Amino acid sequence: MSKLRLKISMSLDGFVAGPEQSVANPLGIGGMRLHEWIFPLAAWRGPHGLEGGTVSASTPVIEESLANIGATVMGRNMFGGHPGPWEARGPGKKRWDGWWGESPPFHHPVFVLTYHPRPPLALEGTTFTFVTDGIEAALDQARRAAGGKDVSLAGGAGVARQYLAAGLVDEMEINLVPTLLGSGERLFDGGGVDLCGLELVRTVAAPGVVHLKFAR
């Protein structure tokens, strides 16, 4: 059975996004600091169409996170743009088609959990399918599309919390960034005390981040 694998970056004080998330600042104030460790790395730059980059102890962790992934599930906020129905972006504005331009970095099917139906969006190498009937339906569709490979759970926090609470996450890589955001959105926030069998199985210390891998 293919696994559902969550990867998410979290501050020392537990936040996966800063306060005052908005269309202009989707990670919230300071939220970009959770991701600065990854931008210089060749293992991240290559899949995003950028040349060059460095190698660190994070490199095999990133490579592992990208390997054997056949589909991605994400929440509406991660797909981004604006809340509410898709046609409600505002008069004169082009429909929101994601952050990634014409050639998203996924190169496999992506399933976006949303309350607002929308036809599939086929971009170069990546088709986004919008799922309105809940996390289990989205996971079922993603598993079928993954063709035996694993499914990546890309976040954000709300969707990650739902899958964790349902016990559906098979692996979780928390990229713990040794910084404080002070407020914002927490990964673990009233989610109870049950990791549903997930145990810490690997710790990797790298520049600007500690990778904590949980598995069953």
Add this chain to the structure above:
Amino acid sequence: MSKLRLKISMSLDGFVAGPEQSVANPLGIGGMRLHEWIFPLAAWRGPHGLEGGTVSASTPVIEESLANIGATVMGRNMFGGHPGPWEARGPGKKRWDGWWGESPPFHHPVFVLTYHPRPPLALEGTTFTFVTDGIEAALDQARRAAGGKDVSLAGGAGVARQYLAAGLVDEMEINLVPTLLGSGERLFDGGGVDLCGLELVRTVAAPGVVHLKFAR
């Protein structure tokens, strides 16, 4: 100048004590799970007068945390017993003299931050001095008593937060325990975004715990 060194255990969801802390359950519900990693270790058992024990990757971390410490500062809740004036424990009850019996494991002067004055308490090898004029006064007294050695900041969370916010902590060892407490008392809770120059300088993965050492 002697350093102020904080060591504290924290859950993956950021709690250093569970909910419903009480005299009967001072760590709150589930709080003991933050400390289970340390009890089997010889490096902890020896200083607590217990024989035997194991060795792990945590051993040098514990040994380092105990080395070159000349005094300890702690909050009233960590000294424990009950809130309010010291004589208010209740009719027929013996005055609260700490959790540790006649021979506390410190073997150096301990300074307890409290709002309620009380004469010093001299036990076997350890004298507790009760400080009512704030964190800087307690640190000054502890530094003088430490005779050039470092000062240990033993917690709890409230006192740790105050010293961190004041920029007075020189080293911080967070023992991150890969478990969830769900609620309780957080180490980082509205304390802002400033680690006051503390940076992650060492990560040690050990059974049941990841040690994160911060220093300037």
